[in-house]
Amino acid sequence: MTHYPLSVPFNLRHTLESGQFFQWQRRDPGYIIRSSGRIFYLEQRDAALWYEPLHGTCDHAYIRSSFRLDDDLNAIFGTWSEDPLLPGIHRQYHGLRLMRQDPWECLVSFLCSAASNIPRITGNIRTLSRRYGTRVQSEGTSYFLFPRPEQLQGVTLAALYDAGLGFRAKFLHALIQRVSAGFSPNALRQASYHAAKTELLRLHGIGEKIADCVLLFSLDQLEAFPVDTWIEKILRSRYFPTHSGPGKHLATLARAKFGRFGGYAQQYLYHYARSPEFRATQFSDE
DNA sequence: GCTCAGGCCATAC
């Protein structure tokens, strides 16, 4: 295994288990991670990561990039030192980082996420990978890579339903056609937040929330602030208690409030909103 | 059984 000494705060467990990324599985004491043609084992021991490529290349540069180890968390959270919740949550989930995912894989993953849940989304991605992705062998075990767009070209709508996508099947089917006609999720990296978001919103099945997930988790747009039902709960109860309008306006308010690194605030608030600690407060008062 | 998920879209005012 290769040793990667950490010089910045990082917590692998919080990062992987914060709902931003679906292609990991536990293999104690670490994790197997699949991402953009690579499969590797990754483990954290205190202030060090240890990794072992199982397929494709994995090196220091890739680890640093995909876990955004260059983001200065203390500087980012320093801008919210007066916030009622964030300093405490920052301490609690110290080292939770956003990830930098492959745009195509991220887009498909979150396209599958509408009105779904994490186990099901993970299952959908597994099924697509098993049926259409490349099979690789390592140490006697088979793994399947996330299907590239070319590998999904020609897949029928019925086959996508059969893969368990439900009403999301038609969205993915349309996306596959768009990509084979030249649309490149990766090219959106060059665009501004608003330009990239406008492009994403043109896709069938991509609304505000999913667009912001893709922008935040794969397109380097840290100002993106996805508002799902969990974030909406916490925004209504802790930040905008007098606001009674629709969630769409809440999202606009939150983006303005948290600013250009707002995505980090969102990720920490999301993790907190799903914790037993916060859920308990939802029943007691308010 | 039945409700509801990490939404989005079409339709109706």
Add this chain to the structure above:
DNA sequence: GTATGGCCTGAG
């Protein structure tokens, strides 16, 4: 602009 119902399916 705002409100509602429908959508696939599995988990609780």
